[in-house]
Amino acid sequence: MSDTLLYQYGAFLRRKSRFLWLVAFMILLLALAGLALGPSDMGLQEGIRALLSGEDATHRSIMLQLRLPRVLAAILAGVALSVSGVVMQSVLRNPLGSPFTLGISNAAAFGAAFAVIILGAGNMQSNSSDAVLIANPYLVTLSAFLWSLLACFLILLVARKRGATPENMILTGIIASSLFTALTTGLQYVADDVELAAIVFWTFGDLSKSGWRELLLQTVILVPVMVYFYRNRWNYNALDSGDETARSLGVNSYRLRLTGMVMASLATAAVVSFYGIIAFVGLVIPHMVRRLIGSDERFLLPGAAMTGAAFMTGCDILARTVISPMVLPVGILTSLVGAPLFIFLLVKGIGASQWK
Amino acid sequence: MISLEKIHFAYNGFPVIREVTCRFSRGSFTAILGPNGSGKTTLIRLMNGILFPQQGRIRIGGKDISGFHTRALARQMAYVPQMQQNVFPATVFDTVLLGRNPYIRWSPGKNDRIVTSGIIEQLHLEDIALKDINRLSGGQRQRVFIARALAQEPEIILLDEPTANLDLRHQHEVLGLLKELSRSGITIVMAIHDLNLALKYCSGFMILDQGRQVATGGKEIFSESLLEKVYRVKVKLIKEENETYILPVEPL
Structure with a gap:
């Protein structure tokens, strides 16, 4: 009898693993599509040949400087935002947690704009999407992180004093968002025309700002953060049972919650400080994956990371092709796709899934 | 064996537990009784290490619980809270598997799954093992939480109002199960309102009134x-x- 139960549970886990493999395959397909598409008519085969042989310098340059960093940026941003959303929801025990709804994205965006305009960490060039050249990415990320921490502590303070109820969290998020949007608007007010256009473009959420230096810095930040989250996957499951139960199961819930929020803010800042605000990914993807494979963090964390990566890569492909040769900022696409998707999840739901 | 020595605890200067001293021997099944606000839940929380006494000591096997690491304490003592509603869905199997947490370094292994499935069968939960706990009846859910406590392989289980919100049949089922567990050598201490249920199933009693221990012992302590x-x-x-x-x- 015991063997039957163990077999059933094993089959239950294997179904979830199958979902992870399927999404991994989707990422591969989307990444290849992302490498194949662009304003230049270079196909995937030519691009890969140019990359490997180095014969065609133009094609090689398009691949190395434009398409590859962009695809990698989409994957990293998708992973960081989705996983941050999962962790924020878990540590606050609140389904409305996400970097965007809690105002952390806006705080990070303000921090980045603050570093660029006030601290002189960036140069303004023109009113196009690549208007801001980040001269000092470390300062921008640090500033974005520190301001996002401020929003994070505000959330934790309210959660500690009044409880992390959906109402409290969403109200605090609205207030934090409004506050940091007002501060960013304040910066826009004192900026000159070119700077103003640059800040507006900057806040759109655009992957065209991605380059190897940014990717390297993001990787250096995100890898330890993701390892930390994955290492605590089982503890996050315990945290969902409530503080007292988690503690009685041997989990230091206070430290886990605090570190989780700080790490999630850092991951958000690592994305927002380079690409601007990319809304809805951190909210929609965790919910979608929860509905598909359940809330066991052992599968939810990698599942959300990979689905987020696939979603962002897909949205970026759309952003590049929908009104080609013009490229839309991907932040517009994630909201346009994410908002109806979230409403669909709320109203209809996906219900019992074969992977659950 | 767990012992309390002159435990004192106050919220914002207002004493809630005053000088409580007691010993719960191995395999005993004790009810902590008293009216609302008498300090039953606070005493359970103090024993569990969720709250810390301002005076006095709580010892397990002679060792002060403040000297235990959280995980080491969780291997000695399990806790079943009064109300638990998961925000996100979790299966019965995964919930019971959580009880293995004090033994798990990264993620549960084969042995943890074997222990879990054994406990699920012991408590006859196998038919609902892959169901979401939020969709179970109150009685079933309470059994799942007791199963999770058992997965910790503890010497002591503390419970806060384990029969609250349960119908008559489930009240008796849950307390019958706890009595069975105490007979197997696990020390059980629970806060409970219902005097008659306590009298039927428990072997020891502590009555609190305004944080004071007014009587401790067997059935003989009860008088009109x-x-x-x-x-x-x-x-x-x-x-x-x-x-x-x-x-x-x-x-x-």
């Missing part, structure tokens, strides 16, 4: 005068064969 003084209700003590029943008559 004591209960009337503590609960401010006129009661009648009915003794029938080996059983004692308490009948509340009217408020005093």
